[in-house]
Every structure is written in structure tokens, then in C-alpha cells.
Amino acid sequence: MSFRKLAIASVIILLSCAKAEKEAPSGTGIPNPIESDEIIGPSHDFEINTVPIVTELRIISSEEGNTFSFDLEDDDPEVDVKIYGLSIENGEYVEITSDWAGDVGTGIAPGENKIIQWTQQGSTDYSKIKVVANDGRDRSIPYLVNLVSKQRIISDVGQMTGIRHYQSGPNLLSQTRDYIDKQFGQYGLSVDRHTFSWQSTQGINIIGNHLGSSPNSNDLLIIAHYDTVGNTPGADDNLSGTAGMLEAMRVLSQFEYSESIRFIGFDLEEQGLIGSSRYVSEIAQNQNIMGVVNFEMIGYTCRSPICANLQLADTSIYNIANPNSSTLRINFDEKGSSYVSNLGIVSVEADGDPNFRRSDHALFWDAGIPALFITDGANFRNPHYHKSSDSFDTLDFDFTTKIVKTAVATIASLAGIKTAGEAIIGI
Known part of the structure; x- marks a missing residue:
């Protein structure tokens, strides 16, 4: 990324969340660059437990009432099963708590052909029945935010540090692609390599896909470019962003959502x-x-x-959006204020200044797609910008971790994280 100026005027709002604490940068240590025969990334250290799965929901109607059968799958030995009816009167699902017998209530063991009998005479009040299974696991936004790991981010930056340029660093550029690809695969994502020709080289965008459960689901993207200019190890520009994208992937990919989430490492941004x-x-x-x-x-x-003496000599993160992206910008601001302590977010609506367009989000703006430009200010803050001194030990990993937490909260809330399994049938 190459900033000429970042005109921050009255459009800037410094959120009520406090400025970051005056702590020393925590990014110290010796990086461990990847080698062609050793692509090792950090693994998550938290337990993953998927939501219960309700399938094969069937109904048999008789004069005595309706009998429902379904298959129930979960890692836990017991789950809670509840029944909801879609009210013909108001079009909303309401819990039905009486006139049920069988595999409903608390302590239901997973298995095939679970049976529920419903003898309610007023069953014509509902047009559909929804069976919902919940294992009681915590899948709240605060829980996801707390899973974000500074140590995993440090590990990623250490693994990939070095010149990643199509001419002056093609080997490490290729190894970094493999590293991102392997991380996506290790966390259960389907991976696409989007290849394209440019001048005398081939560029490759690495795409990790975590598909949503809704038919015709929408997409949410977390993106970062992984290439550098020709003379820099690119720790801040843009290993910080690439590592942040990978850590967001590690957390978000282990849960289920209504919408799809895609994680993309872009090539040839520079x-x-x-x-x-x-x-x-x-x-x-x-x-x-x-x-x-x-x-x-x-x-x-x-x-x-x-x-x-640089223009943006502070410790905040800049959240920049065009007018079409203002709702997304506000969502990011609110999640940072609600779930992440001591992160200063400067929220900016782009006003036509070309400096606001100098990264990959600009192409999405032009296509009418809401997008956020999340940046520390580049050369208006970082004196190592596009220099050989843009190294591992200049980074503030606590700062990066807080930004990733904010993005995780934003994307999880918009994607509609699933806390229970369900199946629906008409009656």
C-alpha cells in the first residue's frame, strides 16, 4: 500500500472507547521463516463442538394426532429438543410446550428415528413445525472474540516474514501462497486458487470458503494482500493483515452460520x-x-x-468506508466498543480523497459492494513503510489482536452464527 496523504478532517469521529494503553510493543522474538519443505502453522487450542444436526424430519398424521420422526446427530451424549409452530395468525414461530410425548425436552440422546407424538387438537393453528436441538454450548460473540490468539498471529508473521515479490522474492511468494492454502485446508475450508496472468507472471488469489447453511446464502469477505514491494520483509505491509485474516479464519471457520464467509489472500496488490x-x-x-x-x-x-512527527502518530486503528458502506462501518465501530477493550477506532467516511482508495477494498467500492478499509495509517504513522526495516520486531501484536477480535465480532454477527440445529416440516 502506498499512501500520499490521509486527509482526516471533520469527518473523523473518535469513538468513546479508550485509547490503547501505553504499553510497549509485544512483538518481540526471532521469526522462523517458512521453508519450501516445512509449511507449519499454529493450531487452535480451543475445543470445537458443532451444533446438533436434525435431519430426515417426517410426519405421520392420524385421528389421534401427528407423529414426527427425525434423526439427531451431536457430539454430546444429551441435548435439549424443543418444538415450535409457525402461527397462522401472526406468521411467527412460537414454542409449543404441551401435548407432546417422546423425544422432546431435556436429556435427549442423539440417534436415528427419534419419535415425538403430538396430540394437540388445535394443531390447525400452525402451518409448519420446527424441531430445534440445542447442546447448551457457548457460541456467543464474546466467546468467539476471546478465542482470538495473539500467539497464533505472532507465529504466522514469523513464518512468512521476508520479501514476497514476483521478481525479487518469487520463492517466498510461492511458499506464502502454499502456507495460506494449507492453513485454510487444515481448518476445514474448501480452497480455490484463482489464477490470472499479468505481464510476464502469474498471480494467484487464495480463497478459503466457509459456506453458510441458508439456501442462496450471501457472502461476507475478510481479505488481505500477501505480496510486498521488492525491498521489504513486509511485516506490517502486509503480514499483519495476512496473519489477521488467517486468525479470523481459524476462529470463525469452526462455527456454523446462515451466511457464507470467504477468506481471501490477494496477490499483486503492490x-x-x-x-x-x-x-x-x-x-x-x-x-x-x-x-x-x-x-x-x-x-x-x-x-x-x-x-x-508523522501525521498519524497515535495508537488507534482507522475504519474507513465510502457512503455505501456506512452501515458496515458503524457495525464495526459498535462491535469494537462492545467487545474489545482499549482499542481506539477512528471512524472515517471517505470523501473522495484518492488516499482512501489505495488498497483492495477500492475495487469493491467501485462495484457497489460495501467494504471497510482497516488500516494503521501506513506511511503517515509507520516510518518503516516500504523499507527493509519493516520487520517482525517493530509490530505491536496486542494492537493487531484487538483489531482481529473486532472483525470476528462483526463478521460473526452479520453472518448469523448458529447456536442450535433445526429442521422444519409443513403440516
């Missing part, structure tokens, strides 16, 4: 937003994208004299 341009023109036009979060340099805070 050559003029080439990868995102090809994605928008060749793939995005066939998707129904609800929103995009673009991580573009999310790792540097100004806490020393070296950056004190």
Missing part, C-alpha cells in the same frame, strides 16, 4: 491492486456480497520518538 481487480471482475459479480473487511497494515502503533 503492482496496482491487480489481484482484487481480477477477483471483482471475474468472481464477485456472480456472488451476493454483503460486506468486505480489508486488513491493510494493522500492526504498527506509534509509541516512540521515531514516529512522533
Whole structure:
């Protein structure tokens, strides 16, 4: 990314959440670059438990009432099963608590051909019946936010640090693609390699797909470019964003949603937003994208004299959106304020300044797709921008972790995280 200026005027709102604490950068240690025969990434250290699955819901009607049968699958030995009816009167689902017998209530063991008998004479009050199974596991937004790991982000940056440029660093560029691809696969995503030609090289966008349960589900995207200019290890620009995208993937991919979530590593951003341009023109036009979060340099805070004279010499993150993306921008702001402590978010509505367009989100704006530009300010804050000194030990990983937490909360809420399994049948 290459900022000329970032004109922050009266359109900027500093949210009520406090400025980040004046703590020393926590990104210390010796990075461990990936090698062609060793692509090792961090694994999650939290237990994953999927929601119960209700399938094969069937109904047999008789003069005595209705009998429902269904299959129930879950990792837990017992789940709670409730029954809801779609009211003909008001068109809403209401819980039906009486006149049931069989595999309904608490302590129901998973298995095939579970039976529920319903003898209610007023069953004509409902047009549909919904069977809902809940295992009582915590799948709340605060729970997901707390799963985000600073140590995993540190590990990713350490693994991929180095020049990732199609001419001056093609080997590490290729290895980084493999690393992202493997991380997606390890966490259960289907992976697509979107290849395209540009000048004398081939670019590759790496796409990890976590599909939603709703028919014709919409898409939410978390994106970051993984390439660098030709002379820098690119820790902040843009390993911070790539590692943030991967960590958001690790948490979000282990839960189920109504909408689909796609995680994308874009190639050739530094050559003029080439990868995102090809994605928008060749793939995005066939998707129904609800929103995009673009991580573009999310790792540097100004806490020393070296950056004190730069325009954005502070410790906040900038959340920049065009007018079409204002609802998404406000959602991000609110999730940061609600779920993440001590993260200063400067919320900006783009006013036509070309500096607001200098990353992959701009192509989505042009296509009428809501997108956020999440950035630390690049060369207006980071004195190492596009230099060989943009290294691992300059990053503030606490800062990056808080940004990822905010994005996880935003995307999970918009995607409609599922807390229970269900099946519906007409009566």
C-alpha cells in the first residue's frame, strides 16, 4: 500500500472507547521463516463442538394426532429438543410446550428415528413445525472474540516474514501462497486458487470458503494482500493483515452460520491492486456480497520518538468506508466498543480523497459492494513503510489482536452464527 496523504478532517469521529494503553510493543522474538519443505502453522487450542444436526424430519398424521420422526446427530451424549409452530395468525414461530410425548425436552440422546407424538387438537393453528436441538454450548460473540490468539498471529508473521515479490522474492511468494492454502485446508475450508496472468507472471488469489447453511446464502469477505514491494520483509505491509485474516479464519471457520464467509489472500496488490481487480471482475459479480473487511497494515502503533512527527502518530486503528458502506462501518465501530477493550477506532467516511482508495477494498467500492478499509495509517504513522526495516520486531501484536477480535465480532454477527440445529416440516 502506498499512501500520499490521509486527509482526516471533520469527518473523523473518535469513538468513546479508550485509547490503547501505553504499553510497549509485544512483538518481540526471532521469526522462523517458512521453508519450501516445512509449511507449519499454529493450531487452535480451543475445543470445537458443532451444533446438533436434525435431519430426515417426517410426519405421520392420524385421528389421534401427528407423529414426527427425525434423526439427531451431536457430539454430546444429551441435548435439549424443543418444538415450535409457525402461527397462522401472526406468521411467527412460537414454542409449543404441551401435548407432546417422546423425544422432546431435556436429556435427549442423539440417534436415528427419534419419535415425538403430538396430540394437540388445535394443531390447525400452525402451518409448519420446527424441531430445534440445542447442546447448551457457548457460541456467543464474546466467546468467539476471546478465542482470538495473539500467539497464533505472532507465529504466522514469523513464518512468512521476508520479501514476497514476483521478481525479487518469487520463492517466498510461492511458499506464502502454499502456507495460506494449507492453513485454510487444515481448518476445514474448501480452497480455490484463482489464477490470472499479468505481464510476464502469474498471480494467484487464495480463497478459503466457509459456506453458510441458508439456501442462496450471501457472502461476507475478510481479505488481505500477501505480496510486498521488492525491498521489504513486509511485516506490517502486509503480514499483519495476512496473519489477521488467517486468525479470523481459524476462529470463525469452526462455527456454523446462515451466511457464507470467504477468506481471501490477494496477490499483486503492490503492482496496482491487480489481484482484487481480477477477483471483482471475474468472481464477485456472480456472488451476493454483503460486506468486505480489508486488513491493510494493522500492526504498527506509534509509541516512540521515531514516529512522533508523522501525521498519524497515535495508537488507534482507522475504519474507513465510502457512503455505501456506512452501515458496515458503524457495525464495526459498535462491535469494537462492545467487545474489545482499549482499542481506539477512528471512524472515517471517505470523501473522495484518492488516499482512501489505495488498497483492495477500492475495487469493491467501485462495484457497489460495501467494504471497510482497516488500516494503521501506513506511511503517515509507520516510518518503516516500504523499507527493509519493516520487520517482525517493530509490530505491536496486542494492537493487531484487538483489531482481529473486532472483525470476528462483526463478521460473526452479520453472518448469523448458529447456536442450535433445526429442521422444519409443513403440516
